[in-house]
Amino acid sequence: MTKIGSSSTALNASCGRKAHPNLRRIINKTHAADLSIIFRSLPLEDQSALFNMIPDIQKKGILLSEMEEDAYPELAKKIPPEALADIFEAMPSDDVADLVELLPEEIAEAVLKKMHKRDAEEVADLLSFADDTAGRIMTPDFIALREDTTAREAIASLQKEYSDVEMPFYLYVVDEYGNLTGVSSLRQLVVVPPDTPLKQLMVTDVFSVKTDMDQEEVARLVARYDILAVPVVDENNRLVGIVTVDDVIDIIRTEATEDILKMAGVGEEYIETKSVIKSTRIRLPWLFASLIGGIVAFFIIGHFDGILSEVTYLAAFIPVIMGMGGNIGTQSSTIVVRGLATGRLNVRDIWRVVTKELCIGMILGMVYGLIIAAVAQVSYNTIALAVSVGLALMSSMSIAALVGSFVPMIMARINVDPAVATGPFVTTSIDIISVFFYFIIATTLLGLKLP
Amino acid sequence: MTKIGSSSTALNASCGRKAHPNLRRIINKTHAADLSIIFRSLPLEDQSALFNMIPDIQKKGILLSEMEEDAYPELAKKIPPEALADIFEAMPSDDVADLVELLPEEIAEAVLKKMHKRDAEEVADLLSFADDTAGRIMTPDFIALREDTTAREAIASLQKEYSDVEMPFYLYVVDEYGNLTGVSSLRQLVVVPPDTPLKQLMVTDVFSVKTDMDQEEVARLVARYDILAVPVVDENNRLVGIVTVDDVIDIIRTEATEDILKMAGVGEEYIETKSVIKSTRIRLPWLFASLIGGIVAFFIIGHFDGILSEVTYLAAFIPVIMGMGGNIGTQSSTIVVRGLATGRLNVRDIWRVVTKELCIGMILGMVYGLIIAAVAQVSYNTIALAVSVGLALMSSMSIAALVGSFVPMIMARINVDPAVATGPFVTTSIDIISVFFYFIIATTLLGLKLP
Numbered sequence: 001m002t003k004i005g006s007s008s009t010a011l012n013a014s015c016g017r018k019a020h021p022n023l024r025r026i027i028n029k030t031h032a033a034d035l036s037i038i039f040r041s042l043p044l045e046d047q048s049a050l051f052n053m054i055p056d057i058q059k060k061g062i063l064l065s066e067m068e069e070d071a072y073p074e075l076a077k078k079i080p081p082e083a084l085a086d087i088f089e090a091m092p093s094d095d096v097a098d099l100v101e102l103l104p105e106e107i108a109e110a111v112l113k114k115m116h117k118r119d120a121e122e123v124a125d126l127l128s129f130a131d132d133t134a135g136r137i138m139t140p141d142f143i144a145l146r147e148d149t150t151a152r153e154a155i156a157s158l159q160k161e162y163s164d165v166e167m168p169f170y171l172y173v174v175d176e177y178g179n180l181t182g183v184s185s186l187r188q189l190v191v192v193p194p195d196t197p198l199k200q201l202m203v204t205d206v207f208s209v210k211t212d213m214d215q216e217e218v219a220r221l222v223a224r225y226d227i228l229a230v231p232v233v234d235e236n237n238r239l240v241g242i243v244t245v246d247d248v249i250d251i252i253r254t255e256a257t258e259d260i261l262k263m264a265g266v267g268e269e270y271i272e273t274k275s276v277i278k279s280t281r282i283r284l285p286w287l288f289a290s291l292i293g294g295i296v297a298f299f300i301i302g303h304f305d306g307i308l309s310e311v312t313y314l315a316a317f318i319p320v321i322m323g324m325g326g327n328i329g330t331q332s333s334t335i336v337v338r339g340l341a342t343g344r345l346n347v348r349d350i351w352r353v354v355t356k357e358l359c360i361g362m363i364l365g366m367v368y369g370l371i372i373a374a375v376a377q378v379s380y381n382t383i384a385l386a387v388s389v390g391l392a393l394m395s396s397m398s399i400a401a402l403v404g405s406f407v408p409m410i411m412a413r414i415n416v417d418p419a420v421a422t423g424p425f426v427t428t429s430i431d432i433i434s435v436f437f438y439f440i441i442a443t444t445l446l447g448l449k450l451p
Numbered sequence: 452m453t454k455i456g457s458s459s460t461a462l463n464a465s466c467g468r469k470a471h472p473n474l475r476r477i478i479n480k481t482h483a484a485d486l487s488i489i490f491r492s493l494p495l496e497d498q499s500a501l502f503n504m505i506p507d508i509q510k511k512g513i514l515l516s517e518m519e520e521d522a523y524p525e526l527a528k529k530i531p532p533e534a535l536a537d538i539f540e541a542m543p544s545d546d547v548a549d550l551v552e553l554l555p556e557e558i559a560e561a562v563l564k565k566m567h568k569r570d571a572e573e574v575a576d577l578l579s580f581a582d583d584t585a586g587r588i589m590t591p592d593f594i595a596l597r598e599d600t601t602a603r604e605a606i607a608s609l610q611k612e613y614s615d616v617e618m619p620f621y622l623y624v625v626d627e628y629g630n631l632t633g634v635s636s637l638r639q640l641v642v643v644p645p646d647t648p649l650k651q652l653m654v655t656d657v658f659s660v661k662t663d664m665d666q667e668e669v670a671r672l673v674a675r676y677d678i679l680a681v682p683v684v685d686e687n688n689r690l691v692g693i694v695t696v697d698d699v700i701d702i703i704r705t706e707a708t709e710d711i712l713k714m715a716g717v718g719e720e721y722i723e724t725k726s727v728i729k730s731t732r733i734r735l736p737w738l739f740a741s742l743i744g745g746i747v748a749f750f751i752i753g754h755f756d757g758i759l760s761e762v763t764y765l766a767a768f769i770p771v772i773m774g775m776g777g778n779i780g781t782q783s784s785t786i787v788v789r790g791l792a793t794g795r796l797n798v799r800d801i802w803r804v805v806t807k808e809l810c811i812g813m814i815l816g817m818v819y820g821l822i823i824a825a826v827a828q829v830s831y832n833t834i835a836l837a838v839s840v841g842l843a844l845m846s847s848m849s850i851a852a853l854v855g856s857f858v859p860m861i862m863a864r865i866n867v868d869p870a871v872a873t874g875p876f877v878t879t880s881i882d883i884i885s886v887f888f889y890f891i892i893a894t895t896l897l898g899l900k901l902p
Contacts, residue, residue: 033675159642168638169620186637187619191610224484226697245696246677256707257789264785276807280814283782290778291819294771301767308763315759315766316752320745323882327741327875331734334715338708356727363731368742424778431774
């Protein structure tokens with residue numbers, strides 16, 4: 001039995017000491033997924049050397065699949081097209097499609113030419129579907145048998161034509177036109193009399209998705225129905241592939257990471273492994289929204305210069321009003337974005353959700369408005385100031401909850417990714433609105449004329 | 452073939468029109484996972500009525516599993532213990548354990564007493580493991596065969612003693628002490644000569660996890676190695692259960708939601724479906740951190756009252772300095788929290804990560820510091836002010852990147868959930884630090900004496 005992690009630690013140590021005779025043996029014993037972790041921290045030269053030391057062609061394939069998206073093409077350029085074609089042929093077509101897509105066009109073409117015609121065609125077919133759809137992520141390797149096939153014949157076909165299918169747990173049953181009519185499982189095959197035709201043992205209540213369904217939707221269905229694979233049909237209802245649960249796990253993780261990163265305004269892809277310069281470049285534009293917001297707030301406050309010179313302590317409440325507004329706005333938008341992503345919320349519920357968030361914002365605004373009014377009263381003993389600050393905090397928090405829930409809901413409705421709408425954009429607009437309302441309320445209540 | 456969603460829409464319509472004769476037929480045709488979505492929006496009375504109309508005991512089980520955690524015990528109280536025991540017996544033990552745990556103690560005991568002794572014991576065993584560990588989420592229904600079992604015997608055992616195993620794809624091979632020695636698959640069984648002993652066809656390089664491993668770690672391993680189930684062993688290396696991929700998907704989704712919600716300061720559980728009062732109560736304390744931060748900032752600015760009355764326009768830059776600091780701090784902490792959650796970052800890398808974030812913070816701080824200094828110079832034509840504002844923004848952003856990455860790293864190191872450390876707490880401390888540095892720098896450079 002393998003103790004997870006132990007051999008990869010040993011490998012790390014060997015790499016450091018350049019103990020080459022041991023290296024090859026350790027590489028053989030280490031799982032490709034573990035190798036890939038070490039791989040990521042190596043410079044290109046060492047990656048190439050290590051890669052060439054791997055005897056197992058399937059391990060090479062997994063390693064390429066698990067590499068960082070920008071490191072992989074560099075390594076691939078150092079591998080001859082014939083060798084790359086051999087590796088690709090040992091991999092599921094959907095994974096190959098992902099890898100081919102990342103290669104420079106001339107290399108991609110050269111490699112596809114060296115592959116068996118059927119495999120190359122499968123990959124090209126997958127690449128013809130739009131990104132992030134069921135068609136693009138499905139594997140065309142599945143078991144499809146006719147309704148009159150017996151259990152015995154089905155088992156025999158597993159030993160012959162379907163010997164390299166990735167997920168042999170479901171056996172799909174199709175009619176003469178290739179249309180999906182039912183599903184059976186390997187488990188059922190072995191427990192029925194060998195002469196039973198599939199028609200008798202198959203389940204006819206089988207889900208399928210269309211090739212153009214969004215991968216997130218596919219993942220949600222697989223998760224909801226606890227299935228290991230979902231069949232994909234084309235516009236004529238012909239079975240063309242299956243999406244397997246391991247891809248679904250990757251989609252769920254990647255989509256969650258994407259949403260989290262977008263909400264924080266750090267692009268879509270995980271960037272920590274990228275260089276300082278690249279990271280900076282990705283983060284720069286998102287902060288620009290925040291800068292614009294800050295400059296607008298600067299002009300608003302500059303506009304109220306008159307009142308500030310008379311009541312300087314107004315400035316002291318700017319941070320609490322901005323901070324509370326920003327935080328409750330983040331709460332609201334996060335709840336909405338995650339709710340939409342997991343299917344707990346539906347865009348149709350927009351008014352219910354926004355009204356509810358507004359209620360919560362008003363209640364919390366009242367609670368914290370009272371507290372901050374008390375602090376202001378104790379500090380400056382001016383009722384008008386205390387009321388202004390309290391009211392400003394309450395309106396800031398109510399508006400923030402409203403904006404924070406409304407913006408992502410509207411975005412989802414017009415089919416813009418709601419996660420992008422959150423983060424810097426929502427926070428920044430809340431900042432501006434908060435500061436503006438604060439000065440309007442204070443100017444009015446403190447009886448000072450507007451500048 | 453079922454078109455997903457269509458029957459549930461019909462059911463929704465029927466519920467509205469109270470078309471009872473149709474209802475039963477539609478319920479029969481609707482997948483339990485779809486029923487559960489409608490179920491959530493019904494009041495308790497209707498839930499109970501609908502539940503009783505379901506003839507299929509397994510559907511009832513799925514429905515209970517998919518219910519909201521606070522709605523389920525209410526419905527369960529309306530079901531007689533005998534009926535509940537029957538439903539539980541048709542479910543996987545790990546799902547039953549989740550449901551039993553949520554019941555009031557006296558009901559839980561009554562139901563367990565009505566169940567078959569073996570099933571009840573299995574559930575009690577699972578509940579004896581700590582929450583969120585492999586032991587707690589594993590299913591004790593798995594296939595374990597001895598090394599000398601032949602392929603033919605193995606298939607026969609699938610038809611008899613293992614006929615109700617949830618995930619019959621892996622056949623685990625154990626020695627005389629119940630220790631895990633290898634794994635085979637149903638697929639391999641049907642393609643080898645029937646007399647082959649498992650010892651000859653099993654794979655000995657099999658991963659296993661201990662009962663006390665955190666469920667997040669288990670999920671990461673299953674995802675990394677693309678497996679459908681991982682065997683769980685006790686302290687004596689005896690095989691005691693397996694964690695299946697459907698549970699792993701739930702864990703990945705739940706943990707991602709938890710992290711997102713914690714970072715936004717809205718508790719751990721998805722609360723949008725809860726009442727306004729409950730939501731308010733959960734969100735209130737998180738905003739309190741932000742309030743305290745705001746009050747501290749208020750006192751800091753109050754402390755610099757002297758300089759503000761002389762240079763009122765200093766106040767106008769507070770929002771941009773706080774906002775930019777807050778946003779870059781959120782970027783840094785999000786990258787770290789997500790990196791730690793997905794295993795892309797390791798707590799050992801703390802200094803590398805923090806140094807890198809500090810670098811990025813300084814570069815971005817310089818860029819935006821120059822821009823804001825230019826804005827200040829154009830607006831007020833005072834070099835000292837422009838330099839102060841630029842420097843303050845640069846230090847605010849650098850410190851924010853430092854704090855935003857350092858705090859979650861340290862939290863992870865001392866085994867506190869890093870997601871909790873982000874959100875309101877990091878933002879609030881960055882607010883305070885930003886304001887403080889701003890006034891210190893401005894006071895010094897503008898040649899004004901500190902109050």
